Amino acid sequence: MGDEVKPPSSRFRIPRWAIIAAVVLALHLSPWLALRFHGAVRLQAEIRAIREAGLPVTLEELDAWYPQPPPGENAADLLVPAFAGFDGSWLNQRPGEYGAWRNDGGPMPEEVKTWLREILARNEEALRQVKEGLARLSCRYPVDFRRGPLRLTCDHLGDISVIGHLFEVVDELDPKERPPGLPLRAAELTLALARTLDREPLEYSWHSRNSQLVRGLLFLEKAMSLGTPDRDSLARMERLLEGAENPDGMYRAFIGDRAWKLDAYRLPAEVLSGSSPVYTGHLTESDVRKILAKRAWELRLGGIL
Numbered sequence: 124m125g126d127e128v129k130p131p132s133s134r135f136r137i138p139r140w141a142i143i144a145a146v147v148l149a150l151h152l153s154p155w156l157a158l159r160f161h162g163a164v165r166l167q168a169e170i171r172a173i174r175e176a177g178l179p180v181t182l183e184e185l186d187a188w189y190p191q192p193p194p195g196e197n198a199a200d201l202l203v204p205a206f207a208g209f210d211g212s213w214l215n216q217r218p219g220e221y222g223a224w225r226n227d228g229g230p231m232p233e234e235v236k237t238w239l240r241e242i243l244a245r246n247e248e249a250l251r252q253v254k255e256g257l258a259r260l261s262c263r264y265p266v267d268f269r270r271g272p273l274r275l276t277c278d279h280l281g282d283i284s285v286i287g288h289l290f291e292v293v294d295e296l297d298p299k300e301r302p303p304g305l306p307l308r309a310a311e312l313t314l315a316l317a318r319t320l321d322r323e324p325l326e327y328s329w330h331s332r333n334s335q336l337v338r339g340l341l342f343l344e345k346a347m348s349l350g351t352p353d354r355d356s357l358a359r360m361e362r363l364l365e366g367a368e369n370p371d372g373m374y375r376a377f378i379g380d381r382a383w384k385l386d387a388y389r390l391p392a393e394v395l396s397g398s399s400p401v402y403t404g405h406l407t408e409s410d411v412r413k414i415l416a417k418r419a420w421e422l423r424l425g426g427i428l
Contacts, residue, residue, distance in 0.1 A: 170385070178378060182275070185382040186268035189324055192261035198319055199264045199279075201256030206282035208249035209289075213242045242292055253286060257312060262319040272387040280331045283316060287338050306346035307356060313339035314367050321369045324379030329372055336367060 170180050179185040191197065220232040243250075264279040290309045317335035320328045343360060346352070352360065 179382045180385055182268040182271060182382050182386045185324060185379055189263065189268070189322065189379075191263055196259055196261045198256045198259035198262035201252060201259070202262070202319065203265065203279065205249045205252035205256060206279065206286070208246075208252065209282065209285060210245045210249075211285040213238070213245070213292075239292060242289070246289060250289070253316075254312065257315040257319070262322075264319070264323065266323070266325075268382075272383050275383070277325065277327060280327060283320070283331060283335065286316060287313060287335050290342070291338070306342050306349065307352075307359060310339050310342035310346060310363060311359070313342055314363055318366060318369075321372060322375065324375040325383075326376045326380045329376035332369070332372065339363070339367070 173180050174184075179188045216238075218232075218234045218238050220234050221238070264277075266275070266277060266279075268275060270276075290313050293305070293309065313335055317332045317339060320332035320335075323329075323332075343363060346356070347360070
């Protein structure tokens with residue numbers, strides 16, 4: 124019989140070029156994958172070390188780490204209702220002569236005087252309540268960190284800015300109408316307002332506190348420039364400068380900012396894209412920029428991480 128014909132083999136053979144390409148690809152990806160794996164393991168180890176040191180790594184832990192003052196001692200209990208009673212519409216209702224007077228100096232126009240008196244009359248009660256609240260030494264504003272990185276609100280920071288502007292306006296009153304020693308008293312109130320943010324562990328709060336600190340120091344400088352202060356005034360100024368110190372303010376701000384970013388980085392993709400119904404309306408352009416800016420130096424600010 125003739126030679127038998129063997130049926131073709133049913134085994135699939137991978138082309139040699141495909142094997143070579145796969146090996147080359149694996150060689151290129153292996154270091155990257157190893158680096159990613161090593162980085163993830165190291166990051167988790169660092170997070171565990173931070174938590175073991177008693178510091179928060181989530182906003183929920185941050186909320187517990189930032190304790191409430193004892194009942195009856197929280198300045199925010201008086202300040203927040205006072206903030207709600209403030210009329211800030213005057214910020215956008217400056218009379219036409221106000222800008223020229225600020226730039227050129229000279230006698231205050233009657234229109235500006237009337238405007239300043241109306242501001243004080245509209246905010247007299249709220250300002251009294253603010254002064255009462257600032258007499259308390261402890262403060263935690265109603266910031267609920269447990270709401271998550273996209274729902275966290277700090278409305279009090281805007282209110283503090285408005286009140287700081289109001290103190291400046293009061294200082295612009297005609298010298299005949301201003302209470303005696305107004306710049307020093309304004310410095311005391313402004314620096315006390317700054318101190319209410321001393322312990323708040325947020326970067327925004329730290330910047331807001333610094334803005335009030337600068338404003339208060341300018342009031343203090345003005346008080347010193349009006350003449351030689353007496354012994355009592357010097358003692359008050361010394362206490363103000365001592366009380367203005369906040370050596371761990373930046374440290375606390377970075378701790379809070381790190382917890383915010385770590386929580387934000389854990390958000391699912393649908394939240395980042397804005398398609399999650401849970402977070403609809405809460406995602407701002409600033410939020411997106413912060414969440415997507417996953418750089419190592421952001422997590423290691425100040426050597427905290």
